[in-house]
Amino acid sequence: MRIAILSDIHGNLEALTSVLQDLEERRVETTICLGDCVGYGPDPEEVIQVIRERGIQCILGNHELGLIDQDHGLHFNPAALLSLRLTRKFLSRNSFDYIRGLPKTLTVAGALCVHGCPPDSVTRYLFDVPDGDLALILGNLPKRVCFVGHTHELKLVTCHEGKVSRAPLPEGILRLAAGPRYVVNAGSVGQPRDGNNNAKYVVWDTEAETLDVRFVPYDIAATVRKILAGGFPEYNAQRLW
Numbered sequence: 453m454r455i456a457i458l459s460d461i462h463g464n465l466e467a468l469t470s471v472l473q474d475l476e477e478r479r480v481e482t483t484i485c486l487g488d489c490v491g492y493g494p495d496p497e498e499v500i501q502v503i504r505e506r507g508i509q510c511i512l513g514n515h516e517l518g519l520i521d522q523d524h525g526l527h528f529n530p531a532a533l534l535s536l537r538l539t540r541k542f543l544s545r546n547s548f549d550y551i552r553g554l555p556k557t558l559t560v561a562g563a564l565c566v567h568g569c570p571p572d573s574v575t576r577y578l579f580d581v582p583d584g585d586l587a588l589i590l591g592n593l594p595k596r597v598c599f600v601g602h603t604h605e606l607k608l609v610t611c612h613e614g615k616v617s618r619a620p621l622p623e624g625i626l627r628l629a630a631g632p633r634y635v636v637n638a639g640s641v642g643q644p645r646d647g648n649n650n651a652k653y654v655v656w657d658t659e660a661e662t663l664d665v666r667f668v669p670y671d672i673a674a675t676v677r678k679i680l681a682g683g684f685p686e687y688n689a690q691r692l693w
Contacts, residue, residue, distance in 0.1 A: 453481050453482075453561050453657075453658045453659065454478065454479055454480045454481055454655055454656070454657050454658075455480060455481065455482050455483070455484060455560060455561060455655070455656045455658065456475055456478065456480040456482070456483040456484070456653060456654070456655050456656075457483075457484050457486065457565075457599050457636070457638045457653060457654045457655070457656060458471065458483065458484065458485045458486065458508070458638065458641050458653045459485065459486035459487065459488065459513075459567075459599075459600075459601025459602075459638045459639065459640060459641065459653075460486070460487070460488040460513070460601050460602070460604055460639075460640035460641060460642060460643060461485065461488065461489045461490075461493070461499050461503075461640075461641045461642040462488055462489075462490065462491050462492040462493045462515070462640070462641075462642035462643045463489070463490050463491060463492060463493025463494055463495050463496040463499055463539065463642065464492075464493040464494075464495070464499070464641065464642030464643065464651075464670075464675050464692075465493075465494075465495035465498045465499055465502070465675075466670045466671045466672070466674050466675045467641050467642045467651040467668075467670045467675065468499055468502060468641055468642065468651075469502075469670070470651055470668050470669065470670035470671075471641050471651050471653055471666075471668050471670075472502070472506070474666060474668045478655050478664070478666075480655060482509070482560065483506065483508045483509070484508070484509050484510075484511075484558065484560055484565055484599070485503060485508050485509070485510040485511070486510075486511060486513070486565055486566070486567050486599060486600065486601035486602075486638060487510065487511050487512055487513025487514070487515075487516060487554070487567035487574070487601060487602075488513030488514065488515045488516065488567065488601065488602070489503055489510060489513070489515075489516070490515050490516060490519065490539050490543070490551075491513075491515030491518070491532065491535055491536060491539060492515075492532070492535050492642070492643055492679075492684070492688045493642055493643070493675065493679065493684075493688070494542075494675065494678035494679050494681070494682040494684060495542075495678065496539045496542050496543055496547075497542050497543050497544055497547055500543070500547045500550060500551075501547075504550065509558060509560070510554055511554055511555055511556060511557060511558050511565055511566065511567060512551075512554040512555065512556050512567060512574055513567045513574065513601070513602070514567065514568065514574050514575045514602065515532075515536065515539075516551045516554060517574050517575070518532075518536050519536065519539065519540060519543070519548070519551055520548070520551055520552050524575075527575075531685040531687050531688065534684070534685055535684055535685065535688060538682065538683060538684055542682075556572050556574055557571070557572050559595070561656075561658045562595060562596070562597070562658075563595055563596075563597040563598060563599060563656070564593065564595040564597070564598040564599070565598070565599045565600075566598065566599075566600055567600065567601055567602050568600065568601075568602045569581055569589075569600065569602075570589055570590070570593055570598045570600070570635065571589065571592075571593060575602075577602055577603055578600055578602070578603060578607065578609065578635065578637060579603060583615075583616040584616075586609065586611065586616050586635075587611055587614050587615070587616050590611040590616075590633045590635065591611070591614070591633075593633070596633050596634065597628070597633070597634050597635075597636065597656075598633075598634070598635045598636070599635075599636050599637075599638055599654075599656075600635060600636070600637050600638070601637065601638055601639075601640065602637075603637055603645070604639065604640035604643055604644055604645035604646070605620075605637060605639060605640075605644075605645055605646045606620060606621035606622075606637060606638070606639035606646060606652055606654075606665060607619070607620060607621060607635075607636075607637035608620075608621050608626070608634065608635075608636055608637070608663075609634065609635035609636075609637070610632045610633075610634055611632055611633045611634070611635075612631060612632035612633070620646070621636070621637070621639070621654075621663070621665050622665065623665050623666070623667045624664070624665060625662050625663070625664050625665075626662065626663045626665065627660070627661060627662050628661045628662065628663065630661070636654060636656075636663060638652070638653060638654045639652035639653065639654070639665075640652055641653055643691065643692065645691070648667065649672060649692060649693055650667040650668055650669050650670075651667075651668040651669075651670050652665070652666065652667060652668070653666050653668070654666065672692050672693060675689075675692060676689040676692060676693075679692075
């Protein structure tokens with residue numbers, strides 16, 4: 453089974469459109485979104501509509517949580533909080549209802565999907581978890597593979613015999629060994645933070661036990677213009693480059 457794993461689209465319709473076009477050549481059977489469809493970007497309503505129309509299964513991200521739980525929204529930095537307030541204005545009631553119904557986790561083909569950190573945290577960053585704690589978490593999980601987002605950085609965490617190692621995920625195909633447990637950070641479609649401005653996502657082949665890490669160019673300038681025209685913080689536009 454070939455499964456596309458997307459994360460952190462953040463209202464970037466141009467990036468999402470280019471990724472979905474790239475997906476057409478990958479022969480995937482299902483697509484999963486790890487949350488944060490909205491926030492920062494200018495097209496939250498359009499992104500959610502595409503997600504729903506394509507039948508993409510999605511889980512709750514911290515930006516969706518900030519929309520439906522205003523107490524959580526207070527933990528955002530000023531630029532993210534302003535973006536969240538603008539996002540609320542652009543979303544329809546149907547989209548709010550959809551967001552309220554998103555689950556915190558999802559299991560697909562025996563893998564756990566969660567936005568922040570396993571087993572079920574929407575808000576905890578993977579890089580904030582010490583190796584010893586992460587080894588215990590993964591050792592107690594019934595799943596061998598877990599997919600996360602939230603950091604906007606592609607990363608592969610390997611846990612074998614109680615030892616944890618972390619490494620960047622480069623573009624291309626990587627084979628997973630049979631013994632270790634893995635946490636795969638799928639990066640970001642709409643706002644990468646790894647020094648490369650292409651949209652990023654991962655295709656997991658469950659039979660071949662491979663990850664195909666995809667780097668997809670898109671029309672960044674078009675997204676930047678819409679961010680500025682929509683009154684979002686200029687920083688949201690600058691960080692796309």
